């Protein structure tokens with residue numbers, strides 16, 4: 744990527760089929776609240792990541808968010824990757840600096856900040872449901888917090904579990920369960936990951952990265968059995984605030 748210094752107050756989100764975007768509404772009202780009249784936030788819906796080059800060359804931008812399905816593929820287009828984003832293997836925030844484009848991951852920060860208030864000392868082992876882009880940031884955070892984790896997948900590789908292997912015994916020790924799959928997202932709100940919910944108890948904590956609906960079928964199971972639960976809304980807000988901080992840092 745040619746090094747080109749960008750200035751100005753144009754921000755945006757890069758992804759595919761992103762008309763639903765939380766970020767556009769969030770940042771537009773933030774700019775309004777702060778009286779930042781010259782600031783704008785747009786959706787850049789790319790059919791393919793190869794269109795990223797012309798997006799950068801034809802627009803003067805200050806910062807970008809990146810969402811599904813480009814959090815990993817965008818990394819090849821950046822001049823520098825922050826240490827944490829490199830360790831996670833995914834970028835969701837890009838800053839335009841005098842040295843070119845630098846990628847960051849603020850999903851990890853968002854998840855950690857939203858998980859911590861719910862975490863209890865007995866949450867020592869976690870199941871991560873799904874093995875996509877988001878699950879990498881979640882695994883990175885759990886690792887940092889010293890929480891053992893195991894991925895649960897429909898097609899498990901070595902050291903991962905299949906959903907069929909999540910038994911009552913497994914749930915006795917894995918008391919933190921994080922849904923990193925899209926199962927249960929609006930409009931498919933009756934769907935939930937396939938685990939034996941009947942064995943949930945008050946010591947469990949279920950975290951769903953999904954925020955629409957507010958209380959997924961997965962989280963309703965937790966509520967029914969007196970377990971703790973949290974959705975992905977605060978994570979989303981925290982990651983957006985962290986991106987804002989990164990864009991504004993000199």
Ligand SMILES: NC(=O)c1ccc[n+]([C@@H]2O[C@H](COP(=O)([O-])OP(=O)(O)OC[C@H]3O[C@@H](n4cnc5c(N)ncnc54)[C@H](OP(=O)(O)O)[C@@H]3O)[C@@H](O)[C@H]2O)c1
Nearest residue numbers: 811873874875876877878896897923924925952975978979
């Ligand atoms: N709240 C936030 O701030 C935030 C941030 C990032 C992402 N998210 C949400 O987190 C979720 C995951 O994001 P992602 O980028 O990792 O998505 P993704 O890559 O599309 O999918 C994640 C994983 O879910 C599993 N999966 C997909 N479809 C499934 C199905 N029909 N049944 C069971 N498992 C299925 C797959 O793992 P296996 O093939 O191994 O089963 C897949 O790799 C999305 O709902 C996204 O909106 C929220």
